[in-house]
Amino acid sequence: MTGAATVRPATSGTATASAVTLRGVSKSYGDTLAVSDLDLTVQRGEIVALIGPSGCGKSTLLRLVAGLERPDAGSVTVGDRVVAGPEWVPPERRRIGLVFQEHALFPHLTVADNIRFGLDGRSRSEQDARVREVLELVHLAHVVDRYPHELSGGEQQRVALARALAPRPEVVLLDEPFSSLDESLRARVRADTVEALHATGTTAILVTHDQTEALSIGDHVGVMRAGVVEQWGRPVEVFERPVSRFVASFMGDADFLPTSVTDSGLACELGLVTIRKDVADAEVVVRPHEVSLRLPGPGVTGAAAVVDRVEYQGPFILHTVRLASGRTIRSWQPHSVRYPVGTEVLASIAPGIVPSLLSGETALTHSPTQPDPTATPLPPDVGSVH
Amino acid sequence: MSAEVETDRPVAGSGRRSRAARLPGSGRPAWSALVVVIALLVSVPVVSVLVQAVASAGDLALPSDLLEMVLTTVALLALVGLGTSVLGVGLAWLVTAYDFPGRRLFSWMLVLPLAMPAYVLGFLFLSTFGPAGGPARASRSVFGGSGVVELLSGWMGAPVVLSLTLYPYVYLLARAAFRGQGQVTWDAARMLGATPWRAFRQVLLPLARPALAGGLAVVMMETLTDFATVQYFGVRTVSVGVYLTWKGTFDFASAAQLSVLVLAFAVMVLTGERLLRGGARYDARGSHRPPAAPTRLTGAGRWWAFAAAASVLAVGFVLPVLRLVWWAVTATLADSSSLSTGRFATNLANSAVMAALAALACVTLALLLTHGVRMTGGRLARGAAQLTTFGYAVPGAVIGIGVLVSFAALDRSLEALGVPGGTGLVVTGSVIGLLASYVVRFLAPAYQAVDASFTTISPSVTNSAFSLGASPMRVLRRVHLPLSRSGIAVALVLVAVDAVKELPLVLLLRPFGFTTVSVWVYELANENFWEQAALPALLIVALAIVPVFFLVRQVRLAEPHRQVTS
Numbered sequence: 001m002t003g004a005a006t007v008r009p010a011t012s013g014t015a016t017a018s019a020v021t022l023r024g025v026s027k028s029y030g031d032t033l034a035v036s037d038l039d040l041t042v043q044r045g046e047i048v049a050l051i052g053p054s055g056c057g058k059s060t061l062l063r064l065v066a067g068l069e070r071p072d073a074g075s076v077t078v079g080d081r082v083v084a085g086p087e088w089v090p091p092e093r094r095r096i097g098l099v100f101q102e103h104a105l106f107p108h109l110t111v112a113d114n115i116r117f118g119l120d121g122r123s124r125s126e127q128d129a130r131v132r133e134v135l136e137l138v139h140l141a142h143v144v145d146r147y148p149h150e151l152s153g154g155e156q157q158r159v160a161l162a163r164a165l166a167p168r169p170e171v172v173l174l175d176e177p178f179s180s181l182d183e184s185l186r187a188r189v190r191a192d193t194v195e196a197l198h199a200t201g202t203t204a205i206l207v208t209h210d211q212t213e214a215l216s217i218g219d220h221v222g223v224m225r226a227g228v229v230e231q232w233g234r235p236v237e238v239f240e241r242p243v244s245r246f247v248a249s250f251m252g253d254a255d256f257l258p259t260s261v262t263d264s265g266l267a268c269e270l271g272l273v274t275i276r277k278d279v280a281d282a283e284v285v286v287r288p289h290e291v292s293l294r295l296p297g298p299g300v301t302g303a304a305a306v307v308d309r310v311e312y313q314g315p316f317i318l319h320t321v322r323l324a325s326g327r328t329i330r331s332w333q334p335h336s337v338r339y340p341v342g343t344e345v346l347a348s349i350a351p352g353i354v355p356s357l358l359s360g361e362t363a364l365t366h367s368p369t370q371p372d373p374t375a376t377p378l379p380p381d382v383g384s385v386h
Numbered sequence: 387m388s389a390e391v392e393t394d395r396p397v398a399g400s401g402r403r404s405r406a407a408r409l410p411g412s413g414r415p416a417w418s419a420l421v422v423v424i425a426l427l428v429s430v431p432v433v434s435v436l437v438q439a440v441a442s443a444g445d446l447a448l449p450s451d452l453l454e455m456v457l458t459t460v461a462l463l464a465l466v467g468l469g470t471s472v473l474g475v476g477l478a479w480l481v482t483a484y485d486f487p488g489r490r491l492f493s494w495m496l497v498l499p500l501a502m503p504a505y506v507l508g509f510l511f512l513s514t515f516g517p518a519g520g521p522a523r524a525s526r527s528v529f530g531g532s533g534v535v536e537l538l539s540g541w542m543g544a545p546v547v548l549s550l551t552l553y554p555y556v557y558l559l560a561r562a563a564f565r566g567q568g569q570v571t572w573d574a575a576r577m578l579g580a581t582p583w584r585a586f587r588q589v590l591l592p593l594a595r596p597a598l599a600g601g602l603a604v605v606m607m608e609t610l611t612d613f614a615t616v617q618y619f620g621v622r623t624v625s626v627g628v629y630l631t632w633k634g635t636f637d638f639a640s641a642a643q644l645s646v647l648v649l650a651f652a653v654m655v656l657t658g659e660r661l662l663r664g665g666a667r668y669d670a671r672g673s674h675r676p677p678a679a680p681t682r683l684t685g686a687g688r689w690w691a692f693a694a695a696a697s698v699l700a701v702g703f704v705l706p707v708l709r710l711v712w713w714a715v716t717a718t719l720a721d722s723s724s725l726s727t728g729r730f731a732t733n734l735a736n737s738a739v740m741a742a743l744a745a746l747a748c749v750t751l752a753l754l755l756t757h758g759v760r761m762t763g764g765r766l767a768r769g770a771a772q773l774t775t776f777g778y779a780v781p782g783a784v785i786g787i788g789v790l791v792s793f794a795a796l797d798r799s800l801e802a803l804g805v806p807g808g809t810g811l812v813v814t815g816s817v818i819g820l821l822a823s824y825v826v827r828f829l830a831p832a833y834q835a836v837d838a839s840f841t842t843i844s845p846s847v848t849n850s851a852f853s854l855g856a857s858p859m860r861v862l863r864r865v866h867l868p869l870s871r872s873g874i875a876v877a878l879v880l881v882a883v884d885a886v887k888e889l890p891l892v893l894l895l896r897p898f899g900f901t902t903v904s905v906w907v908y909e910l911a912n913e914n915f916w917e918q919a920a921l922p923a924l925l926i927v928a929l930a931i932v933p934v935f936f937l938v939r940q941v942r943l944a945e946p947h948r949q950v951t952s
Contacts, residue, residue, distance in 0.1 A: 068849055090414070091852040098853035104846035108868045117864065118854030160850075167855060 018077075019044045019171050019203035020065055023085075025074035026227075027060055034060040036227035037074070042171075042220075047197055047204045049218030050229075051211065053250065057227040058207045062173050065205065066098055067091035079170050097164030097172035097202075101180050103156040105148035111135070111159050112144045118167040134162040137196050154185045161193055165200060172197065174206040178213065190217065211251050215239055223247045242356055243363045248285045255329040256283045256358065266357070269323050270303050270349050274357065279364060285356040291331035292350045293319060293339065302346030305329075307339045321347055417761040417858065424751055425770035428826050431788025432649070432780055438791045439646040442639035449627060449640075459623040459651060462545060462616070463606055469549025470605045473698060474556025475598065479586065482564040485680040486691035493561070494938050496695065499702035500554040501930035504615040505889050505904070506923045508547045509911035510706045512618055515539040543619040550702040552608055556601035558937070563594035582681070599662035606655040610648060611782040614889045614908055624648050628783040629894060638791055645787045652781055707927065713920035729906070733922070737902040740817065741885040744824035745878045748832035751825065752877060753870070755833055756840045757862050760848055771833070778830035782823075786894035789823045820895040827891065828884050832877040839873025840866070876936060883929050 020042040027035040035057040042048050050058040063069040065076060067083060067090055075085025078096065083089040106114050112131050119127045135141045138158040148156055157177060164172050177193070178186045194217055197204050208214050214221050215235040222229045223238060223246075231243045242248035245256070257268040259282045265275035268284045270291070293307075294300050305321035308328055316332040319339060323329065329347065339345055349355060357364040449455070480486075481493040499507075515538035538546060571593065575585035613625040622630075624647050632641040683691055755771045777785065843866065851861045867874075889904045896905065903922045910919035 066849070066853060068852075091849065092855050092857055094853075095855070096853055098846075098850055100846040100850065102844060102846060104844055104850040106847060106851075106865060106869075117851065117856065120855065120860070163850075163854065169853075173853075 017044055018042065019046075019079060020205065021077040022061070022064070023075050023077075025061075025064060025071045025076060027057075027064060027069055027071050033227050035064065035071075038228060040222065040229060040232075042203060042205060044203055045201050046219040047194065047206065047217055048220045048222065049214035050205065050207045050222045050224055051209065051214040051250075052224035052230075054209070056224040058224045059175060061224070062175055062205060062207050065171070066096055066173055067094050095167065095169045097167070097169035099157075099160045099164050099172065099174045099177045101176040103148075103153075103160040103180070105156055105160060105163070107148050110145050110147055111140075111151070114148070114159065115163045115166045118163060130166055134166045135159075137165065137199060138162045138192060153181050154189045157181060157189055158192060161196060165196065165202060168200075169202070171203045171205065174204060176208055177206065179208070179210070215251070223250060225250075240356070241363070242285065245283075245285075245358050245361045248356060248358070248363075253288050253330060255286050255288075255327075257286060257327065257329065258282075259284055259357070269325055269327070270329075270347055271301075273349070273355055279357070279359055281359065282364060283358045285358060286329055286349065288318060288330040288332040290350050290353045290355060291329055291347055293321065293331050293333060293337075293345045293347055295339075296344065296346055300346055302348035305345050305347040307341050307343045307345060310338060310341055321345060323347065414761045414858065417758040418764055418767045421755055421758040421762070421767040422770045424755055425773045428774045428777060428829060430792050431785050431823070431826055432776075433788075434792040434795065435642050435645045435649070435784055435788040438638055438642035442643065445639070448643060449631065451622070452627075455622055455624050455627045456647070458621060459610075459625075462548075462621060462623055463609055463651075463655075465545035466548045466552065466605060466609045467602055469545055470553040470556045471598070471602065473549060473553035474601060475560045475591075475594075477553075477695060477698060478557050478560035478564055479590075480691055480695060482561055483582070483586070483680055484687075484691055485682040486688040486695075488692060488695070489680070492695040492699065495699055495703075496557055497554045497934055497938055498699065498931070499551055500937070501927055501934045502551050502703055502706060503887050503889070503904070503923075503926060503930065504547055504551045504612060505618075505908055505911070506710075506927060507551055507702070507706055508543070508615040508618045509907075509916055509919060509923075510709055511543050511547055512539050512911070513914075513916045514709075515543065539619070541619050541621050544616045544621040547615060547619075548609055548612065550698075552605045553698075553702075555604045555608075556598065559597040559601035560594055563597035564590060596663045599659045602662075603655055603659035606658075607652065607779055607781065610651055610655070611890060613783055614893060618911070624651065625781060625783040625890075628787060629890070632787065632790070632894065638787075638794065641787045642791060645784045648781045649784050652779060652784070656779065707924070710920045710924045710927070713917045714924050717917040717920060729901075730922070733901050733903050733906045734925075736900060737886050737904070740820065740824070740902060741882040743821055744828060744885040745832075745881040747821065747825050748828050748881045749836065749874055749877045751829055752832040752836040753862075753867070753874065756837050756870075757858075757866050760840065760845075760866070761858050761861075775830035775833055777826040777828070780826070782827065782888075782890035783894070785823050785826050786891050789819050789826070789895060793819050793822070816897055817900065820892060820897075823891045823895055824881075824885055824888070827888075828881045831880045831884065835877035835880060836870055836873045839870035843869045880933050880936065883933050887926055887930050 018041050020040070022038055022040040025035055025038045025040075026033070034055075038057075038061065040061075050061060052058050060069060064071055064084065065078070070088065071084050076083050077085075078094060081089070083094050105111075106117065109117065112128075115131045115134060116127050119130055122130075131144065132141065135144060138161055140155060140158055140162065143151060143155060143159070148159070151159065157180075160177070161172075161174075174193075178190055181189055190213065206213075206217060208217075215238070218235055220232060221235050221238045223231045225246055231238055231247045233241075238247065239251050242251060248254045248256075257270065259266045259268045259273060261267075261277050261280065262272070264272055265277055266273045266279065266282060266284075268286075270286070273284050292302075293305070294302065296304075303323055305323050307319055308322045309320040311318040311320075313332075315335055317335065317338050319331045319333055320328050321331065331347065333339070477492075477496055481489055481496070537543075571589060575589040580588065610623075610625060613623065613629045616623055617626060624644060628641055628644045628648060631637065631644055635641075751774075755774060759767045759771045847865065847869075848861060851865045856864065886902070887904060889908055892902050892905050893908070896902070901909070903926060907919045907923045907926065910916070910922075
């Protein structure tokens with residue numbers, strides 16, 4: 001986006017700390033620009049989640065790193081080795097593991113032979129030992145002689161991971177690896193995968209369309225749109241301090257309320273948001289879990305609202321309430337609270353929440369004490385963003 | 387909430403498939419080059435015919451009866467087109483729309499005449515409807531003349547025999563189209579007040595037009611390729627002209643000039659197909675609809691329907707086979723030494739060796755092409771691979787003359803380099819030329835069969851192999867080859883059978899004294915030794931049933947089946 005973030009050069013003294021570096025990478029298909037002048041640094045040993053709407057370029061980025069696509073411009077570095085750019089290293093010589101959504105196990109080979117496939121050139125005993133080792137890592141030592149079609153979806157996914165890890169790759173790339181699994185199985189396999197990656201200290205880049213997955217897995221999350229990384233940060237930053245309207249609404253439900261400057265600071269319909277007064281026409285981002293609803297009573301403050309719609313969501317009950325201005329906002333209430341439609345309630349921002357502010361499409365800085373007109377969205381310790 | 391954000395749920399394959407289908411980028415020029423070189427080699431014969439014709443354009447050496455040949459070709463194409471349309475569309479409509487005794491059996495048995503080579507059915511017609519045959523004698527005794535009957539052993543025999551052996555192409559595609567359109571279209575037409583005939587004529591037939599165009603194009607190409615069968619009936623098409631010119635004068639220039647004329651006919655047929663298709667592909671969406679329920683015929687109608695289907699099958703396949711069996715048995719009983727004579731064994735061995743070599747060569751090339759395309763994924767390689775399949779659409783006479791011309795050029799340049807051996811040694815002295823023509827002509831079915839297997843191998847399987855450090859050759863050996871085994875097997879069988887069946891190319895290119903089973907049948911038939919031709923002919927028919935079986939199975943798999951949907 002704004003390019004205000006610090007970019008850590010891959011070739012500086014800390015080169016060995018970064019596992020994958022993309023610099024100025026572009027790739028287009030015909031007239032469609034899939035990835036546009038993108039910079040990205042992934043540190044060794046971390047798990048990075050890339051998320052974005054379809055066509056945002058996240059899968060293309062993965063394919064560029066894997067060597068399945070050639071960048072039109074820019075360079076890709078894996079470890080200390082430039083693999084695309086001035087040099088070209090074909091995928092089979094990159095030492096990068098790949099795990100696909102459809103697992104892509106070789107259907108004509110047993111689990112053991114699938115894993116052995118990547119261990120070509122090593123002695124048989126070495127191969128057998130490694131096969132056992134990686135299968136134990138994913139808790140599947142008992143399926144060693146089975147064929148892929150004899151495995152469940154979750155087992156196939158874990159074998160695919162074991163196969164990718166067996167040659168000890170620099171990096172493992174995972175392309176929506178859990179989306180073909182049942183909802184009930186997904187959380188379990190996801191946890192196993194993260195455990196195996198951490199246990200081996202493997203660097204991983206994961207592409208997903210699932211917000212929860214990105215937030216729970218990633219050491220860093222990159223939110224992509226239209227071929228660029230719009231926000232790069234730790235999960236908590238991406239979720240709680242989105243740099244743009246797009247990120248705010250993509251990473252979870254969000255409503256937007258206009259603010260006005262008052263004597264004590266910026267206020268929206270739900271009350272005071274911040275004490276700063278230096279911005280006009282700002283909007284505040286309110287997520288459903290940040291809005292509290294209470295019944296009117298002595299000492300209860302908040303904006304008058306009427307419950308418009310109630311949606312049962314299991315653990316939560318989503319209330320949509322209409323404010324005096326006619327705008328609606330959403331609020332998650334705990335399971336036990338259910339206000340019938342038409343109930344008059346008082347809505348306010350939950351205590352302790354500092355909501356994000358938007359000016360136009362981009363976010364304003366959060367610190368109320370140090371207004372920063374350049375709106376640098378990221379602390380300097382995180383990776384880079386274009 | 388987020389009105390402007392589209393969610394990224396994988397939409398049932400469509401969007402994702404196209405992304406996953408993209409293959410490794412242009413990083414493998416060697417494989418691209420290999421695919422392009424194969425494509426160039428395959429197109430050499432056609433190019434050399436054109437070059438030879440242009441080079442000798444100064445002195446046109448066309449035969450005097452050229453106009454007659456052209457008109458004969460046009461008439462033959464028109465009659466065969468008409469015959470196959472009537473038989474193919476009519477029978478397809480019959481088995482799709484109506485229920486009558488034996489409908490299910492007929493619906494696939496009607497494909498069987500495809501296994502009857504025209505040059506076999508042709509000599510059976512000659513023997514049956516000739517002056518000495520039973521029908522002609524009966525006609526003479528009843529009407530005092532044999533008129534129509536003898537026409538069938540005269541020029542009319544050619545379009546009738548070709549129509550009977552080629553109509554299954556139209557039949558298969560028309561049936562698929564009729565079934566694909568399904569109940570909905572049919573019901574809609576009927577609900578709007580159309581009679582069954584009007585619904586067929588004004589709705590279903592136009593909808594089936596693209597499929598018909600495709601089927602007719604194949605029929606016309608086969609008709610253009612044939613220059614053996616039509617000679618039984620004294621019909622001289624342009625392809626016959628090429629053959630006779632070459633065999634009569636051994637003059638490259640005039641043979642090439644005539645070949646270009648044949649090629650022009652082929653281009654016209656393909657253009658005609660495009661026009662008839664009209665850029666429309668109506669059939670794309672119908673594939674998942676249940677087919678229309680057939681109307682149950684009652685009373686005499688059902689027996690008329692039965693008779694129509696049964697008579698075509700009888701004339702096109704059952705009676706000819708019975709006749710061949712009868713002849714084969716009697717001839718063998720009368721002279722049991724015919725089996726043990728060296729000729730049978732030699733000719734059979736010749737056919738077998740040629741078929742095996744052709745199958746191996748075609749499948750190896752097809753495998754290299756499909757693997758190469760997958761290695762590069764580039765448009766160039768894809769286009770070049772597609773180019774190699776054109777051989778099936780080039781008439782045999784053109785391929786034959788093209789191979790002769792290009793091998794002669796090779797001979798000359800070898801001689802110029804100091805390699806001993808005059809022009810024609812490689813061409814007429816060995817089977818290499820014949821093998822080359824087989825490869826040009828049969829690479830298409832081999833490529834399609836192997837490619838069909840490759841499409842079932844997900845690109846991510848290929849990419850997984852790469853990410854595990856496998857080189858392209860190792861990916862071929864350990865992943866692609868084992869996973870495309872079924873396609874390779876089908877390709878081997880298809881090419882081998884096609885090669886045994888093939889007649890025109892062998893006639894044109896065989897070295898002196900080299901006879902295959904197909905040529906033997908043709909020679910025996912031409913000399914009216916029909917009884918002796920029966921056994922080898924029967925052998926060819928038996929082999930030719932194998933690919934028909936594949937075809938039927940393939941069509942069945944592709945067809946929508948009636949399902950109970952709740």
